[in-house]
Amino acid sequence: MESTTHEYAGSRIASGGNTNVTAGEHDLTVKGSTIEGKDMSLTAKENVRLEAGENTSITTTENKFSSASIGASFTPQGLSDISINANKANGNSKESVTAYSPALVAAENNLSLTSGKDMDIIGSRAQGDRITAKIGGNLNIETLQEKENFTEENKSAGFGGSWSMNPVTQRLSKPTFSRDLSKGTIDSLYRSARDQAGFFAGSGGFDIYVEKNTDLKGGLIASEASSDKNKLSTGTFSFSDLHNEAEYSAKDMGSSAQIKPTLVQIKEKNPDGSENKTLKVVQALHPTPSIPTVVQGSANSTTKSAVAPGIIDIRENPTQDISSLSRDTANALNELGRIFDKKSVEEQKELVNVFREEAFRLLHDLPDDGSERKVILHAFVGGLISQFAGAGFASGAAGAGLNEALINNLKGLDPTIAQIASGVLGAAAAKIVNGDATAGAIAAASGTKWNSLLTESDFVRECIRDDDLVKNLPEGTCNLIAVSGGDAVSLSGMVMVFNVEGTPVYSSYNIEGGLSAFVGAYTMGRGYLEDPQGNIVTDPEILKEQLTGFSMGWSAGFGLEHGQSTNVNGYSFIYNAISSTPTISLSAGWVFYEGNQKDF
Numbered sequence: 001m002e003s004t005t006h007e008y009a010g011s012r013i014a015s016g017g018n019t020n021v022t023a024g025e026h027d028l029t030v031k032g033s034t035i036e037g038k039d040m041s042l043t044a045k046e047n048v049r050l051e052a053g054e055n056t057s058i059t060t061t062e063n064k065f066s067s068a069s070i071g072a073s074f075t076p077q078g079l080s081d082i083s084i085n086a087n088k089a090n091g092n093s094k095e096s097v098t099a100y101s102p103a104l105v106a107a108e109n110n111l112s113l114t115s116g117k118d119m120d121i122i123g124s125r126a127q128g129d130r131i132t133a134k135i136g137g138n139l140n141i142e143t144l145q146e147k148e149n150f151t152e153e154n155k156s157a158g159f160g161g162s163w164s165m166n167p168v169t170q171r172l173s174k175p176t177f178s179r180d181l182s183k184g185t186i187d188s189l190y191r192s193a194r195d196q197a198g199f200f201a202g203s204g205g206f207d208i209y210v211e212k213n214t215d216l217k218g219g220l221i222a223s224e225a226s227s228d229k230n231k232l233s234t235g236t237f238s239f240s241d242l243h244n245e246a247e248y249s250a251k252d253m254g255s256s257a258q259i260k261p262t263l264v265q266i267k268e269k270n271p272d273g274s275e276n277k278t279l280k281v282v283q284a285l286h287p288t289p290s291i292p293t294v295v296q297g298s299a300n301s302t303t304k305s306a307v308a309p310g311i312i313d314i315r316e317n318p319t320q321d322i323s324s325l326s327r328d329t330a331n332a333l334n335e336l337g338r339i340f341d342k343k344s345v346e347e348q349k350e351l352v353n354v355f356r357e358e359a360f361r362l363l364h365d366l367p368d369d370g371s372e373r374k375v376i377l378h379a380f381v382g383g384l385i386s387q388f389a390g391a392g393f394a395s396g397a398a399g400a401g402l403n404e405a406l407i408n409n410l411k412g413l414d415p416t417i418a419q420i421a422s423g424v425l426g427a428a429a430a431k432i433v434n435g436d437a438t439a440g441a442i443a444a445a446s447g448t449k450w451n452s453l454l455t456e457s458d459f460v461r462e463c464i465r466d467d468d469l470v471k472n473l474p475e476g477t478c479n480l481i482a483v484s485g486g487d488a489v490s491l492s493g494m495v496m497v498f499n500v501e502g503t504p505v506y507s508s509y510n511i512e513g514g515l516s517a518f519v520g521a522y523t524m525g526r527g528y529l530e531d532p533q534g535n536i537v538t539d540p541e542i543l544k545e546q547l548t549g550f551s552m553g554w555s556a557g558f559g560l561e562h563g564q565s566t567n568v569n570g571y572s573f574i575y576n577a578i579s580s581t582p583t584i585s586l587s588a589g590w591v592f593y594e595g596n597q598k599d600f
Contacts, residue, residue, distance in 0.1 A: 001059065001060070001061045002059070002060050002061075003057070003058070003059040003060075004056075004057070004058045004059075005055075005056070005057045005058075006054075006055065006056045006057075007055045008031075008032045008053025008054055008055055008101045009032075009053075010031070010032035010033035010034065010053055010101055010103070011033040011034075012033065012034040012035075012036075013033075013034070013035045013036070014034075014035075014036045014037070015036065015037035015038070016037075016038065017037065017038055017039075018037060018038060018039045018040070019035065019036075019037030019038075019039070019040040019041075019107075020040070020041050020043075021035065021040075021041070021042050021043070022041075022042075022043045022044070023043070023044040023045060023046070023048075024045060025045055025046075026044070026045065026046050027044055027046050027047040027048070027049060028042060028043070028044035028047070028048045028049070028115075029047075029048075029049040029050075029051060030042075030049070030050050030051070030103040030105060030124075031049075031051045031052070031053055031103055032051070032052060032053025032100075032101040032102070032103055033053075033103055033104075034103070034104045034105075034106070035104070035105050035106070036104075036106045036107075036108075037106075037107055037108070038107065038108045038109050039107060039108075039109050039110045039111075040105065040106075040107040040110070040111050040112070040128065041111075041112040041113070041114070042105060042112070042113045042114070043112075043113075043114045043115075044114070044115050044116065045116045046115070046116050046117045047115055047116075047117045047118045047119070047120070047137075048113060048114075048115040048118075048119045048120070049119075049120045049122070050103040050105060050120070050121045050122065050124035050125075050126060051103055051120070051122045051123070051124060052100035052101060052102045052103060052122060052123030052124050052144055052197075053100065053101040053103075054098065054099075054100060054101075055098070055099045055100065055101060056096070056097065056098050056099075057095075057096070057097045058094070058095070058096045058097075059094070059095045059096075060092070060093065060094045060095075061091075061092060061093045061094075062090075062091070062092045063090065063091050063092075064089070064090045065087075065088070065089045065090070066086075066087065066088045066089070067085075067086070067087050067088075068084075068085065068086040068087075069083075069084070069085045069086075070082075070083070070084050071083045071084075071085075078165070078170075079165050080164070080165050081162060081163060081164045081165060082162065082163045082165075082172070083160065083161065083162040083163075084160065084161045084162075085158070085159070085160045085161075086158070086159045086160075087156070087157070087158045087159075088156065088157050088158075089154070089155065089156035089157075090154075090155055090156075091152070091153060091154035091155070092152070092153055093150070093151065093152035093153075093186075094149075094150070094151050094152075095148075095149070095150045096147075096148070096149045096150075097146075097147070097148050098146060098147040098148075099146045099194075100123045100144050100146065102123050102124045102125055102195065102197070103123075103124035103125075104124065104125050104127070105124075105125070105126045105127070106125075106127045106128065107127070107128035107129070108128070108129065109128065109129050109130065109204075110128055110129065110130045110131075110132070110204070111126060111127065111128025111130070111131045111132070112131075112132050112133070113126060113131075113132075113133040113134075113135075114133070114134045114135075115134075115135050115136055115137065116136045116137075117136055117137040118135070118137040118138045118139070118140065119133065119135045119137075119138075119139050119140070120140045120142075121139075121140070121141045121142070121197050121198060121199070121219070122140070122142050122144065122197060123142065123143065123144035123197050124197055125195075125197065125198065125200055126198075126199050126200070127199070127200035127201070127202075128201065128202065128204075129201070129202035129203060129204045130201065130202070130204025130205065130206070131199050131200075131201045131204075131205075131206040131207070131208070132206070132207045132208070133199070133206075133207075133208045133209065133210075134209050135208075135209065135210045135211060136211050137211060137212050138210070138212045138213045138214070138215065139208070139210045139213070139214045139215070139234070140215050140217075141197055141198045141199075141214075141215070141216050141217070141219030141220070141221070142197055142216075142217040142218065142219060143193045143195075143196045143197045143198075143217065143218035143219055143220075143242060143303060144193070144197070145191045145192055145193050145242060145244065145303075146190075146191070146192060146193075146194050147190065147191050148188070148189075148190040148191075148338070149188065149189055149190070150186065150187070150188040150340065150342070151185075151186065151187050151188075152184075152185065152186040152342075153183070153184070153185050154183070154184045154185075155181075155182070155183050155184075156180075156181070156182045156183075157179075157180065157181050157182075158178075158179070158180040158181075159177070159178070159179055160177070160178045160179075161175050161176065161177045161178075162175065162176050163175050163176075182252070183252075184250075184251065184252040185249075185250070185251050186248070186249070186250045186251075186342065186345065187248065187249050187250075188246075188247070188248040188249075188340040189245065189246065189247050189248070190245075190246045190336075190338055190339075190340065191244060191245055191246070192244035192245075192246070192301070192303075192335055192336035193218055193242055193244060193303040193333060193334075193335060194335055195333070196218060196219065196220045196303065196332065196333055197218075197219050197220070198216075198219045198220035198221055198222065199220070199221045199222065200220070200222045200223075201222065201223040201224065201225060201230070201308075202223075202224050202225070203224050203225050204225060204229065205223050205225030205226075205229025205230045205231075205310070206221065206223055206225075206229075206230055206231070206232070206308075206310075207231050208221065208231070208232045208233070208234075209233045209234075210232075210233065210234040210235065211235060212234075212235045212236065213234065213235060213236040213237070213238060214232065214234040214236070214237050214238070215238045215239070216238070216239040216240070216305035216307075217239075217240050217242065217305065218240070218241060218242035218303040218304070218305055219239075219305050220305070220306050220307075220329050220332060221306075221307045221308060221329075222306070222308050222329035222330075223308040223310065223329075225308075227308075227309035227310045227311075228310070229310070230308050230309065230310025230311065231310055231311040231313070232307060232310070232311065232312050232313065233311075233313040233315065234312075234313070234314060234315065235314075235315055235316050236314065236316050236317060237312070237314045237317075237320060237322065239305040239322075239325055240305060241302050241303060241304045241305055242302065242303040243300065243302060244300060244301045244302065244303060244334065244335070244336040245298070245299070245300045245336070246297075246298065246299045246300070246336055246337075246338060246339045246340065247296070247297065247298040247299075247339075248296060248297055248298075248339065248340040248345060249295075249296040250295050250296070250345045250346075295345060297339050297340070298339075299336060299337075299339050300336065301334040301335070301336040302334055303332065303333055303334055303335075304326040304332040304334070305325065305326065305332070306325070306326040306327060306328060306329040306332040307325060307326075307327060307329070308327065308329050309327050464495065464497055464505055464597060464600045465597065465600055467597075469497070470497050470498075470499050470503060470597070471499065473499040473526065474499070474536075475499055475500065475536075475538050476498070476499065476500060476528050476529070476536040476537055476538040476543075477498070477499055477526055477527070477528045477536070478496040478497055478498040478499065478506075478526065478527050478528065479496070479497050479524075479525075479526060480494055480495065480496045480497075480523070480524070480525055480526065480527050480575060480577065481494070481495050481523070481524055482494035482495075482523040482524075482577070492509070492510045492512055492587070492589075493507065493508070493509050493510075494507065494508045494509075494510075494523075495507050495594075496508070496527065497597060498540075498543065500538055500539070500540045500543060501540045502540050502596045502597075503596055503597035503598075504540060504543065504544065504593065504594075504595070504596055504597075505593075505594040505595055505596065505597060505599070505600065506547055506548070506591055506592065506593055506594060507591070507592050507594050508565075508589055508590065508591040508592070509589050509590055509592075510553075510565075510587040510588060510589030510590075511587065511588060511589060512555075512585040512586065512587040523561060523577045523578070523579045524577055524578055525561070525575055525576050525577020525578060526575065526576060526577070527573055527574060527575030527576070527577075528573075528574060528575075529543055529546060529547050529571055529572070529573050529574075530571065530572045530573075530574055531546075531570075531571055532569070532570035532571065537571070544593055546567060546569060546571040547571070547573060547591050547593075548591050548592060548593050549567060549590065549591060550567065550568075550588070550589075550590055551565040551566055551567045551573065551588075551589065551590075551591065552565060552566065552586075552587065552588045553565025553566060553573075553586070553587050553588075554585065554586050554587065555583060555584075555585055555587065556583065556584045556585075557577075557579055557582065557583060558582040560576070560577075560578060560579070561576070561577045561578070561579040561583065562574075562575070562576050562577075563575050563577075565587065565589070573591075
C-alpha cells in the first residue's frame with residue numbers, strides 16, 4: 001500500500017484591536033489562513049482574493065498471486081490420472097480525497113473590504129457584525145465541493161488439464177481442459193459542498209457595492225439583520241446552484257469453459273445419397289456463463305446560491321427576474337451524506353447472491369412452469385433482487401416476470417444458450433418499463449439458472465403430509481407455515497392445510513412493506529377464513545372460492561404475531577402465530593389452491 005498526503009498549512013493572525021491589511025500596489029490574497037480582529041479592513045489596489053487551501057490524499061494498493069501444480073494419482077494397478085493446474089490473480093485499488101481549508105476573515109464588529117478590481121471568495125468566508133464592501137470590478141463567490149473517489153479491480157484466471165489412464169489399454173485418455181475467468185470492480189464517487197463560501201453578516205447587516213458583475217456559484221450573502229439593513233448593488237447579476245452527488249457500483253462477472261471428450265453423432269453421405277450415422281468421441285467446447293452480480297446506489301442534493309432578504313439593486317437590468325434565487329440562507333447548503341462503505345457493499349452483494357439463488361430455487365418447487373402464478377412470483381422475486389441491488393423494483397420484476405412467462409420456450413435449449421436468451425428477454429423487459437436493463441437481465445437469467453437446481457422442499461411437504469398437525473384442529477381451522485425475506489420491502493410465502501373435507505392445501509405469496517427487525521423470518525401458527533358476518537368458513541367449496549385470488553392485509557407482532565388479509569367480497573383470512581422476528585407490515589398478495597393433502 002502506498003499513501004500520499006498533501007495538507008495545506010495556513011497561518012493565523014489575531015488582534016485584540018483594529019486590523020488593517022493593505023496591498024498598495026497589487027493584489028491581496030489570503031489562502032487557507034485566518035485573520036481575526038475587532039474592526040478590520042482589507043484593501044487592495046487591484047484584486048482581493050480569499051482562497052481555500054487544498055488538502056489531498058491518495059492511497060493505492062496492489063496485489064498479485066500465482067500458483068501452479070502438477071499431480072498424479074496411483075492405484076495398486078499403477079498410474080490412474082494426471083492433472084496440471086495454474087492460477088493467477090491480481091488486484092488494485094485507488095482512493096483519492098480532496099478537501100479544503102477555508103480562508104477566514106472575521107471581524108468582531110465591522111468588516112470593510114475594498115478592491116480596485118475583482119474580489120474573489122473561493123471556498124472561504126468573510127464575516128463581521130457589519131460588512132461593507134466596495135468592489136471596482138467583479139464579485140465572484142464560489143463554494144467548493146469536497147471529492148472522494150474509490151476504484152477497485154480484481155481479476156483472476158485459472159487453467160487446468162487432466163488425463164485418465166485406461167486400466168485395460170494402459171493408455172491415457174483424451175485430455176479435459178478447463179478455463180475460469182473472473183473480474184470484479186467497485187467504483188464510487190462522492191462530491192458535495194460541506195460548507196458555503198460568501199459574506200456572513202451579523203445584526204448590523206451588509207452594504208455591498210459591485211461595479212461590474214456579481215456571480216454566485218453555490219455562494220451566500222447571509223445576514224442575521226432585518227431586511228432594511230441589507231443591500232447589494234451590482235452592475236449585473238448571475239447565480240447558479242451546485243449539484244451534489246454520490247454514487248457507487250460494484251460488479252462481479254466471470255465465465256468458465258471446458259474442452260473435453262464428448263460423444264457426438266457424425267453424419268456422412270454415401271455416393272448413392274444415403275446417410276451413415278456414427279458416434280464419435282471429439283474434443284468439444286462447453287462454455288458456462290456466470291450470472292453477474294451488480295449492486296449500486298446513488299443520492300443527490302442541491303446547494304443553492306442565496307442572498308438574505310433585503311435590497312438587490314441590479315443597475316443595468318433593474319427588471320431582471322431573480323425569483324428563482326433563494327433568500328433562505330439558513331437552509332441553502334443541503335450537504336449530502338456519504339452512502340458508500342466498502343464492507344457494506346460487499347455484504348450487499350452477498351445478500352443479492354444468496355437471496356436470488358435460494359428464492360428461485362424455492363419457486364422451482366411449484367408446478368406449472370409459465371403459469372400465471374409462477375409469473376407473478378418470479379416478478380416479485382426478481383423485483384426484490386433488483387431492489388436489493390439498488391436498481392429499483394420494476395427492472396427486476398419486468399425481467400423475471402417476462403422470462404417466466406416464456407420459460408417453456410426455453411426448455412430443451414443448451415443451459416448456456418437458455419441463460420443468454422433469458423438475459424436478453426430480461427433486459428428488453430426492463431427497458432420497456434424504463435428500468436435498468438442489466439438488473440432485468442440478471443433477474444431473468446437467475447430464474448432460468450436456479451429453477452433447474454432444486455426439486456422440492458422436503459420440510460414443507462412433510463408438514464403437509466403429517467395428519468397429526470391437522471386432524472385435531474377445530475373444523476375450518478388450518479395449520480400454516482410461512483417464510484419471508486427482505487427488510488423494508490419483503491416477499492413472503494405461506495402454506496396452509498385446512499381441517500375441512502378433503503384437507504385442502506393452499507399457498508399464498510405476498511409483497512410486504514413495513515418494519516422488520518431481521519432480513520429473514522419464519523412463522524408457524526393457525527388460521528381460518530371468516531365470512532363478512534364473522535362466521536368461520538367450513539364448506540370446502542366456499543373456502544376455495546373465497547380464499548383463492550387477490551387480497552390485502554396487515555400483520556403485527558413481537559414474537560406472537562397476528563395478521564389479517566381481506567378480499568373484495570369481505571372474507572378475511574385471520575391467523576395467530578409464533579414468529580422469529582418482530583414485525584409491523586402491510587401486504588398485498590395472491591392465494592393459490594395446491595390440491596388436497598393426499599396429493600403430497
